[in-house]
Amino acid sequence: MSDLESNLSALVAKVSQLEKQQVSLKRYVVKLKHTLDEQIENFNHRPEIQDIENLQKNFVALTLRLDELLALNNPIKSTTETQDKSPDNWQKTEEYQNQLVFNRTDSRDVLIEALETAQARLIIVCPWLNFNSIDEHLLKKLKNCLNRNCQIDIGWGYLGDRLNIGKGWKYNALRDLQDLEESYPGLFRLKLLGTHENFLVCDERFAFVGSHNFLASGNQSLEREVGVLTSDSEIIQGLINRFDDGEGLDEVEINRRFAASVKSLDEVEYLPGVIDESEMEFRDFSMVVGEDEEEEEEVEYLPGVVDENEMEFQDISMMVDEDEQEEEEEEESQEPVVSAEEFLRRYSEGERDFTGINLSGVDLSGKSFSDSKLNLSNANFNGANLSGADLRDLNLTGAKFQSANLSEIKLYSANLSQTKFINSNLNKANLYNTKLEKAKFRNVNLSEANLESANFTEANLSGVNFSNSQLSNDANFSSANLKKANLSRLNLRNANFTNADLSQADLSKVNLLNAKFEGAKLQMVTMNQALCSETTVFPKGFNFTKLGVYFIAPAASLSEVNLAGRDLSHVHLREANLQGANLN
Secondary structure, three states: OOHHHHHHHHHHHHHHHHHHHHHHHHHHHHHHHHHHHHHHHHHHOOOHHHHHHHHHHHHHHHHHHHHHHHHHHOOOOOHHHOOOOOOOOHHHOOOOOEEEEEHHHHHHHHHHHHHHHOOOEEEEEOOOOOOOOOOHHHHHHHHHHHHOOOEEEEEEOOHHHHHHOOOOHHHOOHHHHHHHHHHOOOOEEEEEOOOOOOEEEEOOOEEEEEOOOOOOOOOOOOOOOEEEEEOOHHHHHHHHHHHHHOOOOOHHHHHHHHHHHOHHHHHOOOOOOOOOHHHOOHHHHHHHHOOOOOOOOOOOOOOOOOOHHHOOHHHHHHHOOHHHOOOOOOOOOOOOEOOHHHHHHHHHOOOOEOOOOEOOOOEOOOOEOOOOOOEOOOOEOOOOEOOOOEOOOOEOOOOEEEOOEOOOOEOOOOEOOOOEEEOOEOOOOEOOOOEOOOOEEEOOEOOOOEOOOOEOOOOEOOOOEOOOOEOOOOOEOOOOEOOOOEOOOOEOOOOEOOOOEOOOOEOOOOEOOOOEOOOOEOOOOEOOOOEEEOOOEOOOOOOHHHHOOEEEOOOOEOOOOEOOOOOOOOOOOOOOEOOOOEOO
16 A cells, blocks of 8 residues: 555544544533533522622612611702602602612502503513513503503514524513504504613603513512612603614614624634534523523633543543434435436336435425325435425435425325424425424424324424414324424314423413323423313423413313413313403
């Protein structure tokens, strides 16, 4: 063997070794992220927080005492500034200059007072819009205010949520507000600001600025909050100008401002192929450190978490569970690309076994292949146009649909097990009665897709938005990954979620009567105004009552709840309290 051949052989072996180490490192980074999340969670629940809260309490008390002493030494000072500032006295003060408001109960009362008394214009600014605050009671207040011909402007959207602004549990009340915007054109307006502010202005009479995200959380929590209620005309006008001068943003501008504001991104060296910046979900990180912490600070790795001397890349893969491993980048198919013309010719000549065929980029839109003998397992459809194509009853196990156009495609009764749908358009697709076991969906448009009777057992549906798709009430999601998925407003009666992972998923206003959740993970799940019954099976110890779920059963208390359009067939409500309930 010549020296050149020897060197080339050694180089190939080295490249192969580096590729293996890169895959192992990629898996290790995922595990490290989980470890880091746990450490941050522990940090945020450290005992020192209680000490900080006590110090804050003492600080407020000292501030009040200082105000009293200053008032005694300044008899000319307005009596409106020396009134009692206790939490229970804010609403009793008709003429005030500046007044402290404590905790969520009182700031919620300020919001209600503004909605009940505003005559000309009410401005409300809050980054998040959640059912916990924007419930049926608040929506009724909003409508009453609008019916008085009072203009309501709402500024919303947290810049740090980036591509997730308007999506997920933090914004699950956005659609209700958009409905108001359609019903009251020109009178009710939503303005996307990219903000972390919390304030309101009622006419030109008073304003409130505080820490409470009063359109995202109600007054049920005992979380400490503080705000200032003021009738100072300069402050009021300043807040009005700030809102009116604020630019309404679009997605491009949000991304530009986000990238410019996060300096830590420029200080991190990403290893090529290990971390894809486009897939980093900053929303998830902010969920860990708390919704009120707008900046992601640099984290120093704690001693004992990572020991560089003990890292053995060849053994790292053993540290990561299968369900925690990131999908490796899609490898290019080694098969030559087959053109649409060649494929159609071979098909017309009677060929039916196309296992592993590379049809990337082909245009087969509107074509019909409804032949149950046609085998397209492991086929590559990356970048293909299959809009309106008929692939019903076909074997497509293990096929790849990356950046593909599958709008209005007919895939009912097809076998799509272990298929990958990545960055693809499935708008109005028909997947009725399809087999989707262990399939993967990532960044997929399922708007108006028909998914009735589909089997999603062990499928990876993390972050998928099902809210505008059609799902039958006996859907099978057993052992599926539904982390951060949006299932809001669906009828999932009798659905099977056994052993599924629904962490941070949005199940608000979902019909869960008779649904099964044995062994499911429900950490940080949203279920506000969802329906459950005595036959809904939750994991042992799971307390659904704290999540605002409506319990549908005999003698249940359902006064003032909105059940319009819900499927309550065969439900017994003997002796239930339905006073004021909406049963349209």
